[in-house]
Amino acid sequence: MPTTTKIYTLQQASEHNTRDDCWVVIHGKVYNLTNYLDEHPGGDDVLLTATGRDATEDFEDAGHSNSARELMKDYCIGELDPFSHTEKEQTGLVQKILHVCTAPTAQDWVVLAAIVGVSVAAGMLYLRRK
Numbered sequence: 829m830p831t832t833t834k835i836y837t838l839q840q841a842s843e844h845n846t847r848d849d850c851w852v853v854i855h856g857k858v859y860n861l862t863n864y865l866d867e868h869p870g871g872d873d874v875l876l877t878a879t880g881r882d883a884t885e886d887f888e889d890a891g892h893s894n895s896a897r898e899l900m901k902d903y904c905i906g907e908l909d910p911f912s913h914t915e916k917e918q919t920g921l922v923q924k925i926l927h928v929c930t931a932p933t934a935q936d937w938v939v940l941a942a943i944v945g946v947s948v949a950a951g952m953l954y955l956r957r958k
């Protein structure tokens with residue numbers, strides 16, 4: 829049977845920010861850590877301060893082990909709507925694409941020109957060989 833992944837906006841996830849209802853967003857996934865607060869070896873306070881925003885950086889900074897990453901699966905309740913991120917929270921790549929589309933820099937034009945140039949050269953070489 830196909831499983832449907834529940835999608836939450838960052839706003840929705842951030843509303844669960846108390847000891848009795850604690851959701852955390854890590855690497856685009858939403859975790860309900862309410863029942864894990866007391867068991868978390870890093871303490872409950874760090875989890876409570878990680879609510880209401882993307883906690884990926886804090887999670888990675890703590891240097892979690894592979895077993896911790898395995899354990900995460902037990903608490904995953906869904907995924908974050910990628911379009912609900914604010915610009916600051918978007919990944920570097922998305923930000924870059926947005927930037928190129930909305931306000932290209934001279935460097936972007938050089939890269940674009942290089943791509944077009946190489947494509948034209950490759951096309952001409954191909955046609956000559958035929």
Ligand code: HEM
Pocket residue numbers: 852854859861868869870871874875877878883886887890891892893894895896897899900903
């Ligand atoms: C689903 C989410 C999480 C799980 C399952 C989890 C699990 C664990 C586990 C098993 C450890 C013990 C060390 C290890 O095995 O790596 C640990 C330590 C720790 N965690 Fe988490 N954690 C989660 C989220 C977070 C978040 C969001 C933060 C920060 C905001 C955090 C901060 C820490 C810290 C500071 C330690 C202690 C590291 C140390 O003393 O060396 N954890 N966590």
